[in-house]
Amino acid sequence: MTTITAGRAAAATAPGPGTRPVPVGRVYRFELVKLLAQWRTRGLLLACWIAPGLFTAAVAQQGTLPSDTLFGRWMHATGWAGPLVVLGFAGSWALPLLTSVVAGDVFAAEDRLGTWRHLLVTVRSPRRIFAAKALAAVTVIGLLVAGLAVSGTVGGLAAVGDRPLVGVDGHLLSASDAAGSVLLAWVCALAPTLALAALGLLGSVLLGRSPMGLLVPALAAVAMQLAQVLPLPVALRLALPGYAFVSWNGLFAAPARTGELLVAVTVGLLWAAAATAAAYRLFVRRDFTTGSEDGVGRRTLSHGVLPLAALLALTTGAIAAATPSTGSGITQEKVQREVATVFAHLYRLQTEQLHRPAVTEADLRATADCRRGDGQVDPEGPGNDWRCVVTWHLPGTDAPGTAVYQLDVASDGRLMADGDGPKEVNGYFLVHTPTGDAPNPLWQFDGQVGLLASPTGTTDSTKG
Incomplete structure (x- = not known):
């Protein structure tokens, strides 16, 4: 048959x-x-x-x-x-x-x-x-x-x-x-x-x-x-x-x-x-x-x-x-680097909006200190309990500036930062420019943490 x-x-x-x-x-x-x-x-x-x-x-x-x-x-x-x-x-x-x-x-x-x-x-x-x-x-x-x-x-x-x-x-x-x-x-x-x-x-x-x-x-x-x-x-x-x-x-x-x-x-x-x-x-x-x-x-x-x-x-x-990446690929070092990088770029954009003297990312020397759960949780992996304090320096001034952000880091590496003050930097969704109110780029912003790491330990986002 x-x-x-x-x-x-x-x-x-x-x-x-x-x-x-x-x-x-x-x-x-x-x-x-x-x-x-x-x-x-x-x-x-x-x-x-x-x-x-x-x-x-x-x-x-x-x-x-x-x-x-x-x-x-x-x-x-x-x-x-x-x-x-x-x-x-x-x-x-x-x-x-x-x-x-x-x-x-x-x-x-x-x-x-x-x-x-x-x-x-x-x-x-x-x-x-x-x-x-x-x-x-x-x-x-x-x-x-x-x-x-x-x-x-x-x-x-x-x-x-x-x-x-x-x-x-x-x-x-x-x-x-x-x-x-x-x-x-x-x-x-x-x-x-x-x-x-x-x-x-x-x-x-x-x-x-x-x-x-x-x-x-x-x-x-x-x-x-x-x-x-x-x-x-x-x-x-x-x-x-x-x-x-x-x-x-x-x-x-x-x-x-x-x-x-x-x-x-x-x-x-x-x-x-x-x-x-x-x-x-x-x-x-x-x-x-x-x-x-x-x-x-x-x-x-x-x-x-x-x-x-x-x-x-x-x-x-x-x-x-x-690749040597293990676990979730989201570490404290990567989050801090990404937040500081995005903040520095957007600070320059805000400076242009306000018609202030131009600065560069090198001048600002922005850094971020990020922790989870007020330091009670290991600073790695996704979560909405990240908190970052960004510090930067302006040319000609001795005192550094600081700003606080609450972070929600997703499993795929996307981070969403919500400004938590001071008001004149990131605490309000508008900034007062010479031509009128405009959206504040530092109020909220997105970023992307690179999950992969190179053999030397640097993230993919730092290559090139």
């Missing part, structure tokens, strides 16, 4: 005498037209190319800003903050949902409609069908990502203008530098997006007509977000395929912190390749002569879960061996 079934499958897919399989290009165009003809795909394209622009333009006109989002507090200052806020939201919610709808259903739809036999008779090659469907799904996802990026950028620039952007470490990026970094950040976000799309392809092949295939990328994204909140070891955190949705912020520091980003992009591409290969192997081995063969069973574990679990273990071990 097994021999007969295998013979039928081979006869259904093998080209007859004098016939050739349809070229991949023709099948790809056919699959792309099928995807674009769906009303939900058209609706998603329309939303991605319009909604972010309307959002960034609307927020820029409001009195309140999404300050809990990285770069959200600068949406009134420059149009380049808008696409970065959109990128932060897209990495958490939009892109996982988009990949679920597109890649998570590209194979399952044929199972529900019962059209596999017709497609195989026409194309006469399961391999070419898989390649065409995967390429069509990636093309549509690329159009959706491009829409999010372009729309958010156009909306921000139209509402606020092409102005310099304050980086994640407080230094000022020129408009041209900000444009290049924004573009590169969106390009880097393609790696985890492709990983989610590949998981969608795998789920669609494995689960067949079951709607659970649609949920695979979304559930994977939610699991990775929950994992990023936990105090995971650095190696395991970076081995998750979605970390590039977080580590792109290193592009907006001086010098750029590319260590974590390069690792995250590489991991994302490895996951994309592994999941796609697993989906391809399952698809070309499938028996299309029976309607009940739609992919569930032991193959889910042996061909879906185990290879990806092995990849996670291998990448975690490789990252752990390549």
Whole structure:
């Protein structure tokens, strides 16, 4: 019976005498037209190319800003903050949902409609069908990502203008530098997006007509977000395929912190390749002569879960061996260095606002003394009980200046500092300038602690 079934499958897919399989290009165009003809795909394209622009333009006109989002507090200052806020939201919610709808259903739809036999008779090659469907799904996802990026950028620039952007470490990026970094950040976000799309392809092949295939990328994204909140070891955190949705912020520091980003992009591409290969192997081995063969069973574990679990273990071990970082990667020294660096950059910005004599970071010699829980807790790891006292010196004065900040340090290294006085420095959200009141850059600010360490013990943020 097994021999007969295998013979039928081979006869259904093998080209007859004098016939050739349809070229991949023709099948790809056919699959792309099928995807674009769906009303939900058209609706998603329309939303991605319009909604972010309307959002960034609307927020820029409001009195309140999404300050809990990285770069959200600068949406009134420059149009380049808008696409970065959109990128932060897209990495958490939009892109996982988009990949679920597109890649998570590209194979399952044929199972529900019962059209596999017709497609195989026409194309006469399961391999070419898989390649065409995967390429069509990636093309549509690329159009959706491009829409999010372009729309958010156009909306921000139209509402606020092409102005310099304050980086994640407080230094000022020129408009041209900000444009290049924004573009590169969106390009880097393609790696985890492709990983989610590949998981969608795998789920669609494995689960067949079951709607659970649609949920695979979304559930994977939610699991990775929950994992990023936990105090995971650095190696395991970076081995998750979605970390590039977080580590792109290193592009907006001086010098750029590319260590974590390069690792995250590489991991994302490895996951994309592994999941796609697993989906391809399952698809070309499938028996299309029976309607009940739609992919569930032991193959889910042996061909879906185990290879990806092995990849996670291998990448975690490789990252752990390549860097001496241990634990959470958040130490007292790193926090103090980051707070002092951001404060010095923003102090210069406040000095320009108030039309005071110009100073440099070298002149200020800013330092920070940071502790947790009033010194009762070990000063390392994430938490909202960090407290820092920043000290700086002005040229021509003997007495140093001091300012207090309450810190909330997240597991991924992002820190949010809230000024706690003195009032004339960081205790109020406005400063009185010669041209009127303006937002105080030292009142609240964000920073990013580098989790990786070089072999010499210096953090990645200090390289270059």
